[in-house]
Amino acid sequence: MHVLIVDDEPLARRRLAKMVETIEDCELVGEADNGNHAIEQVNACDPDIVFMDVRMPEKDGLEAAREISLMPDPPAVIFCTAYDEYALEAFETLASGYLLKPVKEEQLIAAIEKARKITRAQKKASTESDVEESADELKQRQHISAKTRRGIELVPIENVLCFVADHKYVTVIHHEGETLVDDTLKDLEAEFADKFVRIHRNSLVSIAHIEAMERSSAGQFEIRLKQSEYRPVVSRRHVSGVRELLSRL
Template sequence: MIRALLVDDEPPAREELRFLITQHKDFVICGEAGGGVEVLEMYEMVKPDVIFLDIQLWDLDGVEVARLLLKKPNPPWIIFATAYDSYAVQAFELNAIDYLLKPFTEERVAATLDRIVERWNLKEKEEKYSSLEKLVQQLVLQQRPNRLVAWKGERLLVISPEEIIYAEAQGHQVWLQRVSGDRLKFPGTLQELQNRLDPQRFRRVHRSFLVNIDFVSEVAPYFHGSYRLLMRDNYRTEVPVGRTYLKELRETLGF
């Protein structure tokens, strides 16, 4: 169940929101507060997952209350519930999940609750996968230090480094191209991957590429004294060589 805390200095507004939220099977009301000071004092006791927060409270500004709450470890999700739409920009600057305008409608509140549930399920899935990654990586390092783990869809595979033709960083993700033709996602950075691999076999040739030297089929001259590596995979992939890595690559391949 998702624990919700209601914050509004008008009891009828809290009562209406309480009724609408409790119609949803995935939510439970863990507390209510009538002001900013009260919610800050009770937060540690009730530990809500999500807070429905009015902006114009009698004692504190709701936006400032949200800023203070978001500084907490594992901060709650914030949904602003107010009669004023002029605070919308500030709300979304604080990464609020949603912005509910009074008077509330059943359809609008239901849509917000569904959005929260969707994000909650995604969060739980990511946390589960993160825990699984750490556990499997630890076991692999203990039992088979020459093995790696990588994701293929929702399956976490244990692979041998010899299967990797090259690795490519794309944004915050690192992809491994295998001999089999599969493309797997490595749960870490390109530098972390490089630290795990044999430096005699795997060379960093670009800030975004790490290659298995055994699968380099050709060093091709490119523009302005630069080079590209042709890899021995099904696609004859061309990997750029960064200038800062060229000297080391020349020494490795002897050209």
């Protein structure tokens, strides 16, 4: 389980980080000191679990958790705070846990295990739902349509290299360039589940255009695409799934 710690107090982050590092199958992938930074780190690090303080400068933990809950494939959020009066608001953000400081090791382990079970159940339910919807309701398009200054542009699905989400917009990267579309990444993933694979919270890549998954000089895994210099990054969370897919191709 990849973990992100969000707290405006460096000592609190350091204490929790030391505890996380002693827990089997848990890896600290990032830290943040306020809600805005937390959202940036969720997109950058793609964690499974976010340990979130409530009272922080700029954007507090509750507001950040609400935004995170609206993301595609959101991580589990566990609040760690010195105040018990925010529990009701915390669970309204769909948080999976609420721990009071100072956090005890057994409480931390129990919260992580609960989040692990919830995450697995959600992924299973989401996958089953997407498969049923794709089979029963969705008719797969042969083109992606987009409104441009020239009118309606049709991009053949076979020419699409990947879909990349950035806040409210999705960019289609294809052989002729880049195009913004109104579709959500979640809907595109459901419709084209047999043709595209999720490699990051914000990215779907065409399976047919994948040549290899390689480690960059910076230590990140990237996808090498056919006839393209573009190298989309594979998040740590999705490396094993992509590796399994490539082994079957």
